[in-house]
Amino acid sequence: MKHFSAARLLREAVRGQSGWTEHWRSPDRPAPAYDAVIVGAGGHGLATAYYLAKQHGITRVAVLEKGWLGGGNTGRNTTIIRSNYLMAESAALYDHAVKLWEGLSRELNYNVMFSPRGVMMLAHTVHDVQVAKRHVYANQLAGIDNDWLSPAQAQAYCPPLRLDAGMRYPVLGAALQRRGGTARHDAVAWGYARAASALGVDIVQNCEVTGIRRDASGAICGVDTTRGAVSARRVGVVAAGHTSVVMAQAGVRMPIESYPLQALVSEPVKPCFPCVVMSNTIHAYISQSDKGELVIGAGTDAYTSYSQQGGLHIATHTLDAICELFPQFRRMRMLRNWGGIVDVTPDRSPIIGKTPVPGLYVNCGWGTGGFKATPGSGHVFAHTMAHDAPHPINAPFALDRFRTGQLIDEAAAAAVAH
Amino acid sequence: MLLIPCPICGIRPEAEFTYAGEAHIARPAEPASLDDHAWGEFLYARTNPKGDHAERWRHTHGCGRFFNAVRNTHTDRFITSYLAGTARPHGTPSAASPDAPAMRNDTEQWGQA
Ligand SMILES: Cc1cc2nc3c(=O)[nH]c(=O)nc-3n(C[C@H](O)[C@H](O)[C@H](O)COP(=O)(O)OP(=O)(O)OC[C@H]3O[C@@H](n4cnc5c(N)ncnc54)[C@H](O)[C@@H]3O)c2cc1C
């Protein structure tokens, strides 16, 4: 791996950019055996492999991906990053990630374009105001930045915001997390892939895991793939919307349902939108990418599906809300819309940890909001796989909580998680 | 928007319906006799197959009735629909097919975790 630096950029500039090489090795098929296998080369799987190699010295690792690296939800999301969750366990987990985001470009020697431009969550009703203030004060007690803004302060932070008493859902205030923001989704996958590959991790694309092998004692001994069998004593499933399908190969039923979630982008325009704005009540999320496109997130469909496309009426509903909040966008054209399949748990919190099968680990249930957690999730999951025991931060997120009843109920706290 | 076959009213647009999750998950007859594992399975574990899925819908803005349907979750095509309280029709693969084996034999290991 060649190191990126200003000197290198200059050298390549005068040499006609001829010295660049591939960022990661791309073996055609997996080796016959590894110390650990990760199923799924999304951001979370790649980050797990990177931290296994970097922090735990486990470098005989394969990341097996049925499609292309970063082609799942990692490459399909609206990239909102924040840590202002209500429950103490969630706030600790997501803030762990935000702290890693802050140094990630340097850590990976790859520009992930982390942009802490602030995430503003709007309140439109008296109930919203009470819920938002409760979040703000809970976060402040937990040492996580989150401030309550009056409507005028919200508009000062985000000038395009419409404040008009005649609106169907007037803006009554907002919660602002200044350390929140966005990052470049592809760069996150590519940066982790490049850094993991440099440490010896094999990333094998177009290689679907079709079976999970268990020995006579019931413990994990390997996986079957479309490119041959692989033996390994540790398998980490990081397959997002396909978690139930992969875990069924090991005979484990999951508390997960998979739903389509869609997003859309507009034609690119000059910089006009300074931060991220979210409204859970009227179901709209918006920011502007560095290319100039407005990036807009819609809701999930009502039914479970693996079709990777959502209903048009769901996107329309979101655009109605965007046009009411930001009338200046009414005449913009939308360029693309697409869907991902999100893995939703009953309490809307992720599952990160051991499973009833020895040697099988699972990291899933991030649903509509796991991009923001990518570095933290990989970090604590690598710890879990290396030590066969959770890191203190992910211990509460065990699969077993659906037996003990110790849920981390962000579902009740937010109704929508992002 | 899906077109959904209500067994009573016929094909209607999705906007008239409410989705109500996986079908044929009966509330245990004697809840007090269940251990924590079995109770957790009843409340939270779902088959979530990529393929044919038996599910409940309610025709909220029509006849108002709950009913069951089998839909392919990969193509979103409905295969059949039938009245609530009746069994899944023959010929449609069942939820307990080998691609989603139950984890009953792992029950003991939960206790050790
Ligand atoms: C439209 C949309 C908007 C979103 N917006 C946000 C947001 O603003 N902020 C936020 O924090 N989160 C957001 N999310 C959620 C976020 O994208 C996900 O939680 C996160 O990216 C999950 O990362 P992952 O690495 O776990 O999954 P993925 O990136 O989906 O990776 C899983 C990988 O596993 C592979 N796989 C599956 N089955 C197999 C198999 N059998 N063998 C081999 N490989 C397999 C898949 O091909 C896939 O590449 C959004 C999601 C969507 C769809």
Ligand SMILES: [Zn+2]
């Ligand atoms: Zn009807």
